[in-house]
Amino acid sequence: MMDDHPARRVTLQRHILESQRHHREATGELSVLLTQIAYAGKIFAHALGRAPLAGRLGSTGGTNVQGEVTKKLDVFGNETITDAFATSELVAAVVSEEDDEPRPMACGPGAKYILCIDPLDGSSNSDINGVVGTIFGVYQPATDGAREADVAHLRSGRDQVAAGYIMYGPSTAFAYTTGEGLHGFTLDEDIGEFVLTHPAIRCPEAGSYYSANLANVPTWPSNARRYIEHLTDSTEAAHAYSLRYSGALVADVHRTVLEGGIYLYPCDLRHPDGKLRLLYECAPLAFVVEQAGGAASTGRARVLDVPIQSVHQRIPFVIGSRAELERFDAFMRSDA
Ligand code: FDP
Numbered sequence: 001m002m003d004d005h006p007a008r009r010v011t012l013q014r015h016i017l018e019s020q021r022h023h024r025e026a027t028g029e030l031s032v033l034l035t036q037i038a039y040a041g042k043i044f045a046h047a048l049g050r051a052p053l054a055g056r057l058g059s060t061g062g063t064n065v066q067g068e069v070t071k072k073l074d075v076f077g078n079e080t081i082t083d084a085f086a087t088s089e090l091v092a093a094v095v096s097e098e099d100d101e102p103r104p105m106a107c108g109p110g111a112k113y114i115l116c117i118d119p120l121d122g123s124s125n126s127d128i129n130g131v132v133g134t135i136f137g138v139y140q141p142a143t144d145g146a147r148e149a150d151v152a153h154l155r156s157g158r159d160q161v162a163a164g165y166i167m168y169g170p171s172t173a174f175a176y177t178t179g180e181g182l183h184g185f186t187l188d189e190d191i192g193e194f195v196l197t198h199p200a201i202r203c204p205e206a207g208s209y210y211s212a213n214l215a216n217v218p219t220w221p222s223n224a225r226r227y228i229e230h231l232t233d234s235t236e237a238a239h240a241y242s243l244r245y246s247g248a249l250v251a252d253v254h255r256t257v258l259e260g261g262i263y264l265y266p267c268d269l270r271h272p273d274g275k276l277r278l279l280y281e282c283a284p285l286a287f288v289v290e291q292a293g294g295a296a297s298t299g300r301a302r303v304l305d306v307p308i309q310s311v312h313q314r315i316p317f318v319i320g321s322r323a324e325l326e327r328f329d330a331f332m333r334s335d336a
Pocket residue numbers: 120121122123124125213247248249250275276281
């Protein structure tokens with residue numbers, strides 16, 4: 001239960017600073033960086049709430065580098081994030097779903113981080129007042145003596161030093177990890193602060209919900225199809241599963257991490273490499289969920305081990321409770 005005196009609550013900033021104290025070598029830059037993401041999230045949460053009144057619904061008429069229709073809110077979210085870092089000297093570059101190429105940021109010679117971000121995850125929900133999110137991964141590339149942090153030096157999701165998501169729903173939730181567990185906060189709009197409401201989140205070992213776009217199942221790989229058949233065969237499954245699919249990855253992963261279960265977006269006919277992007281969707285959420293005791297897989301490999309080859313690289317993506325992932329991976333390995 002929440003302590004009822006607001007001054008005793010743990011704000012996001014206090015939590016980040018207290019975690020920083022465990023690392024004597026820390027310079028404080030990562031702490032400021034995370035606080036700055038949260039600040040951008042507050043601006044975006046406010047703008048999302050007012051979007052129908054401010055004429056910010058609908059598309060811009062253009063498409064992004066990935067051929068997806070760009071929404072006005074995609075553009076606003078992207079500008080909000082990049083503006084929040086433009087002169088902060090905190091990151092060397094921002095990699096965004098909305099930009100063709102990494103955007104270099106004004107920074108000093110010592111900037112060691114690259115911020116990879118999906119500013120508006122679940123954008124198909126944005127015009128219908130549905131839940132949407134922001135996903136972020138903070139990478140510290142292995143520079144091997146090179147002075148500048150460079151996207152080319154990124155090896156895999158294990159180069160992340162922090163990751164998290166913001167979920168814009170009935171309340172605004174912020175969850176982050178720096179490799180010491182997953183911690184969740186809720187925006188108290190009266191005081192404009194994220195307040196700790198979900199300390200040390202643990203993802204249940206198994207769960208009753210599965211989450212996938214079932215319209216794609218007929219063109220999934222046969223092993224993944226057999227897994228879904230197994231899950232939905234009430235005579236075979238150990239317990240009954242229910243379907244939940246929100247259309248926003250953040251919302252489905254948030255539910256999965258709190259209540260257990262599995263989210264799947266394997267490859268299909270329209271998405272032969274998978275739909276979701278490694279750098280700013282899959283790897284950050286894999287880091288987050290692993291820190292809560294869950295797991296994330298491509299069906300062949302641990303997501304955090306997938307080598308980074310390009311900034312908008314897509315992979316098949318399955319994430320959730322550890323026991324559910326073990327079962328999915330076993331189906332993917334079997335020959336039947
Ligand atoms: P969206 O394209 O609307 O941004 O990020 C990709 C994503 O949404 C996820 O949030 C969501 O889970 C998935 O794609 C939805 O894709 P489908 O419409 O193909 O199911």
